[in-house]
Amino acid sequence: MTAAAHVDDIIIGAGHNGLTAAAYLADAGRSVLVLEKADHVGGAAVSAMPFPGLPARLSRYSYLVSLMPRAIITDLGLDLRFVRRRHSSYTPLPSDPSTGILIDTEDEHATAESFCLATGSDAVFTAWQSFYRRIATVAERVFPTMIEPLRSAADIHDLVTGSDSSEAELWETLTTRPLGTLLDQYFDDDVVRGIVATDGLIGTFADLDDTSLRQNICFLYHVIGGGTGDWDVPVGGMGSVSGALYQAASAAGAEIRTGVEIVGIDPADGTVEFADGTTVIGSMLYAACAPQAVNAVLDDPIATENDTRGAQLKINLLLDRLPRLRDRTVSPEVAFAGTFHINETASQLQRAWRQAARGEMPELPPCEIYCHTLSDRSILGPELDGKHTLTLFGLHTPPEVFDEPGAVEHAVGATLASLNSVLAEPIQSVITHDVNGSPCVEIKTPHDLEDAVGLPGGNIFHRSLQWPWAESDDEVGTWGVETRHPRLLLCGAGARRGGGVSGIPGRNAAMLVLDRT
Numbered sequence: 001m002t003a004a005a006h007v008d009d010i011i012i013g014a015g016h017n018g019l020t021a022a023a024y025l026a027d028a029g030r031s032v033l034v035l036e037k038a039d040h041v042g043g044a045a046v047s048a049m050p051f052p053g054l055p056a057r058l059s060r061y062s063y064l065v066s067l068m069p070r071a072i073i074t075d076l077g078l079d080l081r082f083v084r085r086r087h088s089s090y091t092p093l094p095s096d097p098s099t100g101i102l103i104d105t106e107d108e109h110a111t112a113e114s115f116c117l118a119t120g121s122d123a124v125f126t127a128w129q130s131f132y133r134r135i136a137t138v139a140e141r142v143f144p145t146m147i148e149p150l151r152s153a154a155d156i157h158d159l160v161t162g163s164d165s166s167e168a169e170l171w172e173t174l175t176t177r178p179l180g181t182l183l184d185q186y187f188d189d190d191v192v193r194g195i196v197a198t199d200g201l202i203g204t205f206a207d208l209d210d211t212s213l214r215q216n217i218c219f220l221y222h223v224i225g226g227g228t229g230d231w232d233v234p235v236g237g238m239g240s241v242s243g244a245l246y247q248a249a250s251a252a253g254a255e256i257r258t259g260v261e262i263v264g265i266d267p268a269d270g271t272v273e274f275a276d277g278t279t280v281i282g283s284m285l286y287a288a289c290a291p292q293a294v295n296a297v298l299d300d301p302i303a304t305e306n307d308t309r310g311a312q313l314k315i316n317l318l319l320d321r322l323p324r325l326r327d328r329t330v331s332p333e334v335a336f337a338g339t340f341h342i343n344e345t346a347s348q349l350q351r352a353w354r355q356a357a358r359g360e361m362p363e364l365p366p367c368e369i370y371c372h373t374l375s376d377r378s379i380l381g382p383e384l385d386g387k388h389t390l391t392l393f394g395l396h397t398p399p400e401v402f403d404e405p406g407a408v409e410h411a412v413g414a415t416l417a418s419l420n421s422v423l424a425e426p427i428q429s430v431i432t433h434d435v436n437g438s439p440c441v442e443i444k445t446p447h448d449l450e451d452a453v454g455l456p457g458g459n460i461f462h463r464s465l466q467w468p469w470a471e472s473d474d475e476v477g478t479w480g481v482e483t484r485h486p487r488l489l490l491c492g493a494g495a496r497r498g499g500g501v502s503g504i505p506g507r508n509a510a511m512l513v514l515d516r517t
Contacts (some may be wrong), residue, residue: 007031009513010272010282012265013492014256015043015453018288019245020506021491023076026252028514033280034249034256035272037454041246041256043288044453044460045501047239047379050442053435055381056318056389059238059372061444061453062460063391066225066232067502068241069147075507078244082232083375087334091195091341093118094348097326097422101191102334119189131186131196134170139224142468146224146497146504147511149477150470175467179215180208183346193346198368198395199223203460205311205398207353208346217465221499231339233375241501265297267485285487286509290462291494293454302483304494305464309457310446311356313365313394313411318432318440322371322388324424336371336390343418344368344395352396361401365415367394387432392419399446399457412443462494481509489513 009025011018014036026032040046044061065082073080085105092100102114115125141160145151151159153175161168173182179200183193197208200219208215223229234241250256264273270282287294291304322332344366352362373380373388380387394415402408420426432440446458456462470476480496481489491509492498498505 006281006283007033008283009033009286010035010270010280010284011286011288011491012262012272012294013043013288014038014041014246014258015288015492016045016242016245016501016503017492017498017506018043018286019242019249020072020076020503021286021288021510022249022254022256023245023252024507024510025513026249026254027076028510032249032254033282034254035260035262036256036258037261039259041258042239042242044449044455045238045242047237050316051318051432051434051440052438054318054384054432054440056384056387056440057237057239057379058316058318058389058442059234059379059391060316060442061314061449062238062501063370063372063393064231065234065241065501066230067146067221067500067504069143069502069504069507070226071147072503072507076245076248078248080241080244081235083235084230084232085338085375087338089195089339089341090330090335091191091344092325092327092422093191094343094345094421098328100327100330100335101195102330103338115192119192121189124187124189124192127186128192134167135223135229137167138171138174138220139229140227142220143224143227146468146502147507150475150480150496152470152473152476153467156469174216174220175213178209178211178213179219180346182216183208190345190347194344194349195341197346197349198341198344198366201311201349201395202393203310203312204464205309205353205356205396207357208350214464217467220468221465225500233372235376235378237372237376237379238501245503262297265294265488267298267300267483267488270487283487284489284513286489286491287494288492288506290454290456290492291490292456292462294488300485302485302488302490307457308459308463309398310449310455310459311396311398312446312458312460313367313392313397313415314444314449315392315394315412315415316442316444317390317392317427318384319388319390319430320432321386321430323427323430326422326424333374336369336388337374338370340369342367342369342422349395356396356398356401359400361407361411361414362396363414364421365394365411365418366396367392367415367418369393369419397446399450402445402447408443408445411445412441460493461499462492465499466496468497479508479512481505481512
């Protein structure tokens with residue numbers, strides 16, 4: 001690209017949302033330039049081989065797909081496959097890890113029996129069914145609106161509730177009162193409340209009773225994906241998703257440049273300046289990076305959240321075999337296939353939040369794990385036959401708990417000890433070693449996520465998630481990607497209806513522009 005060249009669209013960031021926007025815009029015949037600071041595309045939706053000498057291609061930062069609409073896959077002709085997990089979750093009881101709750105989506109009787117054995121009551125499973133039947137209605141009705149212009153809160157209320165008073169009661173509580181209040185209304189059991197609550201705390205540092213309702217918004221995003229709330233395994237790993245989007249954008253004619261450093265953006269005339277002094281001008285500009293990142297090169301910053309921070313510890317493991325469980329009624333192959341909840345009762349989550357809010361690493365870190373290779377072994381080379389990956393996501397670990405010397409090692413030790421508390425053997429005893437003799441353990445703190453992929457404070461959503469509807473009259477009918485600068489749109493996770501591997505902000509930004517032309 002020569003200095004002062006003109007194109008229709010300049011997209012800053014080649015993560016999955018930037019690639020989605022590029023594919024739609026280029027396919028419509030527009031000239032598209034995608035600029036990426038890293039030496040590769042994909043952003044946080046990438047796969048990597050972190051263990052020397054071992055052909056294990058792990059999803060490095062993001063793991064499962066739920067929020068990507070089928071319309072994007074169809075529109076762009078993406079060659080993607082996803083595996084639906086039969087066992088959605090397994091939760092050993094912290095008080096007695098020889099017993100646990102196994103949720104089998106294909107065997108309601110077995111699930112009901114598991115609830116009864118773990119809680120001593122048939123009523124808990126009945127409450128679970130009632131709650132998730134209503135959540136299913138919410139998902140079915142709200143998710144299609146994610147790729148439409150924003151509706152008002154009142155319109156979404158009417159869409160979800162209709163004339164059903166029970167739906168209205170749940171919706172009102174979910175959208176106006178803290179998630180902890182909602183869970184207390186439906187569930188008496190501490191373990192079950194925790195299983196439900198974790199969907200409100202993935203990547204969100206909040207108390208269940210936080211009056212800001214950040215945890216409620218996070219919960220809503222986690223239960224509406226695809227209109228069902230299912231979280232699926234991408235065959236080939238997360239890199240297959242960004243790879244398919246890269247192919248679609250390239251095939252449509254988008255130019256994608258990596259290793260590019262931007263030092264200035266003038267949204268008034270569309271000029272983008274590079275570190276070498278050259279410039280390019282776009283009729284439209286798209287920030288597929290975090291809003292804070294684009295603000296760093298804007299004289300007139302766009303509105304976004306201040307003091308953004310994440311709250312997760314990611315640990316990727318390669319194992320010689322799956323560890324044995326204390327619960328002998330459930331095989332490891334079943335328990336680890338879905339989401340394996342570890343010390344995530346509602347009271348444990350609250351206790352961990354209080355400790356982390358004081359700047360302390362939680363004494364017994366709540367975390368969850370799943371095993372990609374039980375659903376898809378294509379990410380491992382044939383010489384790794386029999387081995388498995390485990391991906392651990394630790395909650396309530398904001399950046400400040402990693403600031404002191406030795407804090408990362410302490411956090412990892414405490415987290416693995418939390419996992420070991422529900423296993424029949426230490427996880428360390430089954431970890432594979434690489435060709436250098438080092439254990440196959442990859443650790444990513446919020447600081448690492450900020451440094452590696454530009455997530456402010458390590459926040460996996462770029463900022464706190466926002467309700468997926470208009471929160472003011474002037475937002476109604478917009479796409480949730482607009483900024484104060486008419487030429488500059490958000491098309492990353494920091495847009496309204498951003499967050500998660502979805503492509504929704506990228507598509508919505510493209511739709512806004514294509515509707516204009």
